Amino acid sequence: MSKKFQVVGIGNAMVDVLSSTSDAFLADNGIEKGIMQLTDRARGVELYGLIGPAKEISGGSAANTIAGIAHLGGDTAYVGKVKDDQLGAIFAHDLRAQGAVYETPLAPASHEAETGRCIVLVTPDGERSMNTYLGVTEFLGPEDIDDAQMAQAEWIYLEGYRFDGPQSVAAFDKAIAACTGAGGRVSLTLSDPFCVGRHREAFRALIQNHIDLLFCNRAEMLSMYETDDFDVALARAASEVEIVACTDGEDGAHVLSHGQRWHAPAMPVQIVDATGAGDLFAGAFLWALTNGHDLATCGRMGCVAASEVISHIGARPEADLKALFKQQGLL
Template identity: 75%
Template sequence: MKKFQVVGIGNAMVDVLAHADEAFLEANGIGKGIMQLIDMERAVTLYDRIGPAKEISGGSAANTIAGVAALGGRTAYVGKVKDDQLGRIFAHDLRAQGAVYETAFAPQDSAQETGRCIVLVTPDGERSMNTYLGWSEFLSPADIDEAQMAQAEWIYLEGYRFDGPESHAAFAKAIRACKAAGGRASVTLSDPFCVERHRDAFRKMIREDMDLLFANRSELLSMYQTEDFNAALTAAAADVAIVACTEGEHGAHVLAEGQHWHVPAVPTQIIDATGAGDLFAGAFLWGLTHGHSYEAAARMGNLAASEIISHIGARPEADLAALFRQHGLI
């Protein structure tokens, strides 16, 4: 038995969550429903302008790993933060969830700071993300522990982390170490604009190295440059063994072994959509590592996503395992 069921690699961030209306987004040049990269100066300016905010450890893959840990999974995370207040908060919060986090802190005297994502939630529950990557951008191959990767049943790679000078090399090192030891690799596309920036690199990695692709509808359409969703699903299934694609209120699709399952969404009042895809992935991977079918894993994913969107923040507040039991999944 391997030490870890899932090891995630991504942007180590602290989420700053605040409510805003459409007028605020327009006045501050914020694109609705997407992730925009910003510098430290812009991050400070936006923070000063937003109303009351809630600061929660986040980062897409870290949210996924927190979900696996909340379910009792054996899990670890790799992502770079600085030895500053936000960095220490991030490390404490992730470890408190039950995940192993051993990535070395960047030094206190470095110019960059711990990354943060200012998430503005509009009344419809949609989130618009303004991301200062900070030290998370500088994840390098030196931060990848090959022995840790070899001890993973699955590794989970965050698409956002493709925005970094050494990230592709770091991912390649992790993939080699994991797969050489019999593990499997998964990736999430993260954002349609992220796909546009790195489509060729994504496509090559998916075809050559991935066993499982996570995406939502808009990301998959961007990846395969089509407006035909079924065509995008079919193209993805030709590239990778397992495709898990979410479609918001229309549920999720899983394609594997020549079959296509559609799993309905769980009706939920949306308070904050932040982290829905992250927790879908965490619950799906937990399901697979515990011997459940693809369809059951997708149902778990939808339930976990419904829990996350019912409150502010991208870390689970309810007992996910109890939720699965209530729905007869475990």
């Protein structure tokens, strides 16, 4: 039986506020370079006041992945909470405009928290340092998960950052039960090495019991398995899940499944803004997988999509990804 959705993503619904800055600005304001730091509302407002000109773009890790799949023509939906406010309206519009289904109930305008935003500070080397105020997205709970929608998904895609919310595990458990109960499969992205550090045991239980496809990068993989040996970590992951897709920066990506391993080379590109590279890798990979491509091709398409998104500001594709796949002989 064919399903209505190839992929349904669940994540933190955020609006990215992107601003170019200097390493000195990071140092002066106590911002650790290259990672995601959670902030409260007051700190978010303070940083917003300090940064230079900014570009507001709908973001959120899993939402970027889903937008990428929708851009490729995939049938997809997203679950993540925003408020009935200005940034919430931007978020909902942008995702629907890409062609994704987005029906998560809005938090009322009276809610004390606001739509989440991530202040992304991009230094001249293209590295991004993220300061995230989760806002209402933190309060996504089981009541926001539509069992019927999950049952209509070939795959669900779970965002690791969601583990920072109080009811995240309960929401994920409900989604997993509804999806797998109807024959669907489950993928997870580890999101961030510090996120792994905060929630390693919960991740470990989820990976061992429910995950069919694990997305991560080298730093997240090493953190997850608490080792400095990349090959050891990859082998451990591959022993626990059917498919592992691990990105490795300019070294491309490694895909492992059933005792086999493939390497997908990175596409040479001038890095303008590294935001969303992993998100779009996952989106292209899942699109390829649900359209019947082999795992080696899935990995290569993922690398092409990642290279496109890091060549400009913002974490959603601007070029025609299918045309890029054709150029590389992948379609």
